[in-house]
Amino acid sequence: MPVKQAEQAQYLEEAFGVFNRMSVQLESSYRDLENQMSVLNRELAASRSERLKTLAEKEILAIRLGRLLELLPGAVLVLDGEGCITQVNPMAEELLEPGLEGKQWFDVMKDHFNPDFGERGEVTLISGRHVSISMSDPGAEPGQVVLLMDVSDEHELKELLNRQDRLAEMGEMSASLAHQIRTPLATAMLYVTSFNNEKVLPAERQRMAGKVLECLKHLEQMVNDMLRFTRGGKSTTETFALKDLLEEFRQVIEPQLFELDGSLILPSIIEDIQIQGDRKDLLGAFLNLASNAIQSSGQHSHIILELIQVSNGFVRILFSDNGQGINKEIRGRIFSPFFTTRPEGTGLGLAIVQSSIIANRGEIKLLNSSDGGAVFEITLPLTGPGPVLTSGMGKSENYENKQTHTVIV
Incomplete structure (x- = not known):
């Protein structure tokens, strides 16, 4: 019996020893946990403080950006991934209409944008104001940011400067114009003076009257050319079929080529090629x-027109003839006003052509031709993508493959 009690006492002592060691370990673990909690609390507090600071900075930045958007002279519209307007600045509502948020950008364009676009990168509003348009990706979020800048004042200033340039050119060219006017005027006065001579026979007098009329018509042509040149960039924009323009051109030029036993080659134009510009001017x-x-x-004049549809919304027209061509020495001066190689010329013909093409947002340039004659390249804006046509230059062997027809007049 005493032995059994001794064993129990030893067992209890060992159990208390284990318990004491476990208690010490638990106490140590608890202290470590408290230390870790303290560190985590400090880190969390620091992180929260940093986050609050960042949020405060972002809020300040958002306020600044909001004020900046309000003060911007341009209209800013933010679109979501579906093309819906989610945010605008006051200038956007002033330029377009109030209550833009929630509307589809495509519908707003249809309501306010003129379908006849202006210069590249610019559009004309139905209100008559000219705006430049640019779009960018907002970043991580889907959608776009649209920026519209009112450039109406710049357009008016540009038109004024163009007119001032033309007036300056006219001032510089006044001596040349006076010389060109003096010759037919002096000739007409000479013939008119001879009318008083009683010895002049009626037939001769009638011939002189015809000469006087020719001189007056020449002076009238010079005045008309000068007026067209000074009018410059003022063109009315409309949409019309290129086929109709070339058909009208054919009808007008036919009688002149008929007298010379000449010919005209025009391309077969597909109906849906639409041009923007001033039809009469072009x-x-x-x-x-x-x-x-x-x-x-001269006699047997041969005029060829070819078309090439380019990818960026413009059509290129090659206009060639079988004339004497243009000498290399004067190629850089042919579009200069009052420059002419013909004694009876006014020197305003090609200057007016260039002015008209530029006024219609196009371009004209002289190309090199290995076949003789002159070849001009005219570029004009389209209202849509249009069909694609390919062609060569001059009298190439590819005419039969380009669906062209020949009009012998």
Whole structure:
């Protein structure tokens, strides 16, 4: 019995020893946990403080950006991934309309944008104001940011500067114009003076009257050319079919080529090729080129028009003839006002052509031709992508493959 009690006492002593050691370990673990909690609390407090600071900075930045958007002279519209307007600045509502948020950007464009676009990168509003438009990716979020800048004042200033430049050019060229006017005027006065001579026979007097009329018509042409040149960039924009423009050109030029036993080659135009510009102004430019071609070619004048549809919304027209061509020495001066190689010329024909093409947001340049004659390249804006046509230059063997037809007049 005493032995059994001794064993129990030893067992209890060992159990208390284990318990004491476990208690010490638990106490140590608890202290470590408290230390870790303290560190985590300090880190959390620091992180929270930093976050609050960041949020405060972002809020300040948002306020600054909001004020900046309000003060911007341009209209800013933020679109979501579906093209819906989610945010605008006051200038956007002033330029377009109030209550833009929540509307589809495509619908707003249809309501306020003129379908006849202005210069590249610019649009004309139905209100008549000119705006430049640019779009950018907002970043991580889907959608776009649209910026519209009112450039109406710049357009008016540009038009004023163009007119001032033309007036300056007219001042510099006044001596040349006076010389060109003096010659036909002096000739007309000489013929008119001879009318008082009683010895002049009626037939001779009638011939002199015809000469006087020719001189007066020449003076009238010079005045008309000068007026067209000074009018410069004022063109009315409309949308019309290129086929109709070329058909009108054909009808006007036909009688002149008929008298010379000449010919005209025009491309077969697909109906949906639409041009933007001043139709009468462009027709005048084409007729001016044709007049130059006829004067250069003389009898059996041969005029060719070819079309190439380019990818960026512009059509390129090649206008060529079988005339004498243009000498290399004067190629850089042919578009200069009052420059002419013909004694009876005014020197304003090609200057007016270039002015008309530029006024219609196009471009004209003289190309090199290995076949003789002159070849001009005219670029004009389209209202849509249009079909794609390919063609060569001059009298290439590819005419039969380009769906062209020949009009012998």
